[in-house]
Amino acid sequence: MARAAGLDPLEMLREVGIDPDCLNDPDLKVPSEAIGQLLENSAERSGWQDFGVRLAESRAFLVLGPLAFLVREQGNVRTSLQLLSRYMHLHNESLQLWLEEEGQQARLCFDHVGRSSPTRQSLGLSITVVYRFLKQALPEGWEPERVCFMNEAPRDLRNIRRVFSGRASYKEAINGIVFKRKDLERPLSTSSQLGRYAHDYVQALSAGAPQTTTAQVRHLILAALGNGHCSLDAIATQLGMDERTVRRHLDREATSFNALMREVRHELAVRYLVGPPRSRNELAMLLGFGAPQSFTRWFRGEFGVPVAGWASDGDA
Known part of the structure; x- marks a missing residue:
């Protein structure tokens, strides 16, 4: 793709800190941040926005x-x-x-x-x-x-x-x-009755690289925010734990449910505000607030400015 776009792929890799030798090992993991930047640089320099x-x-x-x-x-x-x-x-x-x-x-x-x-x-x-x-x-x-x-x-x-x-x-x-x-x-035409074997194999791989409770809770908060069902009780149920156990695990990882909720909301708020224009009602819904007024109060407390002020400053 890079060559077709008139780019030097090896130089593009080095520029974002990726060793070109990784191309010879398909199982080697590389930083997703670097891959993301590599793709953005390639799009910008090739003129291919897609x-x-x-x-x-x-x-x-x-x-x-x-x-x-x-x-x-x-x-x-x-x-x-x-x-x-x-x-x-x-x-x-x-x-x-x-x-x-x-x-x-x-x-x-x-x-x-x-x-x-x-x-x-x-x-x-x-x-x-x-x-x-x-x-x-x-x-x-x-x-x-x-x-x-x-x-x-x-x-x-x-x-x-x-x-x-x-x-x-x-x-x-x-x-x-x-x-x-x-x-x-709908059934999948790709199924060949190897599902049980594939499931056991992927489970074994996942067990070898366990996710922290923090990562799991962040994922579930992100998935539940816009549905209006984002609570510690609901997330604990999905994890197969009680609330106290989830709190204890998060405490050991030096965080809390409320802190993770705040982090996710902060990240999403910035992303939504630099994207297409949205009403206060829509922003409140996407960030899991029951009313626009609650979102407005939270935003001012989080960023120190009203929503309109953030947009005019161009920074959070």
């Missing part, structure tokens, strides 16, 4: 390794996407996925947590890889309702329209794929 989407076209779903086998071996879309969300940390520790169901609609949401560099290209890459998997695994002709991106549309949309069959939508409230809820029950 660089991440283009790159995804050359990447088979099996690039996810053992996780890909587990996901494609499930009996239906719901189980497949739930396991993809649960075990994504084995492939990319900064990328978080979660499945939302509301009314007749389902949404697979994507986000990068703890990243200071821009994420437009890496999110475009990840969303396109999963979109292409669903297209392969579901009956011919299946399409989601929308493929959503929070950023503005690229200047040249020809490639985007081709890849997503005209379903891409920009300046959206989420990064992700929106489809009919009933699609979650």
Whole structure:
């Protein structure tokens, strides 16, 4: 991709601190922050604002390794996407996925947590890889309702329209794929009855690289904020613990549920405010506040300025 865009791939790697020797070892992990910056630099210098989407076209779903086998071996879309969300940390520790169901609609949401560099290209890459998997695994002709991106549309949309069959939508409230809820029950054509073996294998890998309670709670807060069900009690239930046990684990890791909630809200608030314009009502809902007034009070206390003041300062 870099060469096709007139770039020197090895020099681009060195520039962000990645040893080019990593290209010879597909199992070697490299910093996601550096990869994200590499993609952003490549998009900027090539002039291809859809660089991440283009790159995804050359990447088979099996690039996810053992996780890909587990996901494609499930009996239906719901189980497949739930396991993809649960075990994504084995492939990319900064990328978080979660499945939302509301009314007749389902949404697979994507986000990068703890990243200071821009994420437009890496999110475009990840969303396109999963979109292409669903297209392969579901009956011919299946399409989601929308493929959503929070950023503005690229200047040249020809490639985007081709890849997503005209379903891409920009300046959206989420990064992700929106489809009919009933699609979650559809069987996968990729299943070959190896699901149990794949599940056991990925579980063994996950056990060898355990996530901290802090990481798990952050992930669940992120997934639950916009649904209005983000409480310590609800998250403890999902972790199979009681509230006291979760508090004790977080205390050992020098944090707390309230501190993590504040961190996640802070990160998301900044991301939403630098994206497409949103009303106070929408921001309050996305950040898990019951009323716009509660969001307004929290924002002033967190950033020291009202929402309008933050936007005029251009910094948080």
